[in-house]
Amino acid sequence: MIENAIIFSKEANKAIVTSIFGEVNPESEDFSDSLAKIREIAIKLEKGVFNLDLSAGLIAIIFAIQSISVALVFNESLEKRAIKEWEDVAKQIASGIDKIYDPMSADIESSELKKILDEIVEWHLKEESPIDKMKDALW
C-alpha cells in the first residue's frame, strides 16, 4: 500500500514536506536515488498525473498543482484498480486546489483556503520539521 507522500515546491526546487505511512522513509539514504527521480519529474510536471516506476519494487504517482507537486509512493503489491483509484483521488485534490488557485475565482472561501495553503507552503519552505532541526542543531 502507500509508503510515503512528498510535497515538492517548484519554486524552491526541492521537497518541502514528507509524510511516512509505511516502511519507506523518503529521507533515508536507500531512497535517495528514487527521490531524485521523483523530484526531477515533480519539478518539471506542469499539469496532470504521472506514473513512475521506481527500483526496489516501488511506484510513484506524481501530480502537479500550481507551484507544488505531490508524489505518492506505493509498493508494488498495489493492484491496478487501486492505482486508478489513487489517481482519481490525486485528480480530485488537484482540481480542488486548482479551483482555489483560479485567479478568476472571487469565492471568499477559496481565497481564504489559498491564503492558508500559501502560508503553509511558505512556512514549510522556511522552517524545517522539529526532528530535522534537532538533527541539524544538536543530534
Place this chain on the structure above:
Amino acid sequence: MADLPSDVSLGALITVGIVTLAVTIVVIFLYIRYFERRRLPAITLAVTFTFWDLGAISVFVGSLIHYLRQPIAAESIQAVRYGFNIGYAFSAISNIFLVIFVSQIFAQSPMFRKTYKLVPLINAIFNGVTIGLIIDVIIADPTNPAYGLAQTIYHLVMTFIAFLLLLFFSIGARGKVQFRWEKAGFSFIIGSALAGIMIYLMLALDRVATLFVPGFEEGYTPFLYIGWTFAILMCTLAYAGYIMPMFLRRLFKEEKNHG
C-alpha cells in the same frame, strides 16, 4: 522574631556542589555542540543551561559563604538567602530562553507559526515578574532578603509552563519519528522536562513544609534533597537527550521504531 535562615549543613552543601558540577558539565557539552554546528537553537539551549548553571552556582556560593561564616548574627548578611534569591532570578532567565528554544525547534507548529514570537515574549514578561519580586525583597531587607513562599510558587508555575510547552511538543514529535534513536532522544528530553518540573515542585514543598509543618522549622527538609536529586537526573537526561553521546546513538541507531 526575625525570619532567619537555618544553618547550612555539610550534606546540603555537597549536594548543591554536585548539582552545580552536573549542570556545568552539560553546559560545556552544549557549547561544544554549538561550536561544532553553529546553529541558533544550539546556542539558545546552551544559554538556557548557562543561566540555570549560574542559578546553581549562586545557591552553592551563597551556601558555602554561609557555611564558612556560621553561626551568623541576625544583623549580618545572610549569604544563603542571597544565593537562593539570585538563583531563582537566574532560573527565571533560564525559563525565558527555554521557551525561545521550544519556539525555534517547533516553529512549524500553529501556535508559533500564527503568533510569531508572541508566546516567548509573553513568557519573558511573566518571568520578569519573578526577577522583580526578588529585587523587591532584596531592597526591602538587604541584610536578610526574604525567601518567600509567594515567589517560590510563582516561579514554580512559570517553570511548569515552560517545561510543559517542551513536554507537549516533544511528545508530539516523539510520535512522528521514524527511528528508535530519534524516539529515544525525545524520550530523554521528555524525562528531563519532567525532572525539571519536579525540582521546583520539591523546592516549593520544602518551603511549605518549613513554614507550616511542625518538626520541619529548621529547613533543609527531605524535599530539598529530593529536589536536588531531580536536578542531577534532569542534567543526566538532558545530556542524553540534547547531546546524544555516541554510545547512545550506537545503542539505538539504525533500528526502526516499531513502537
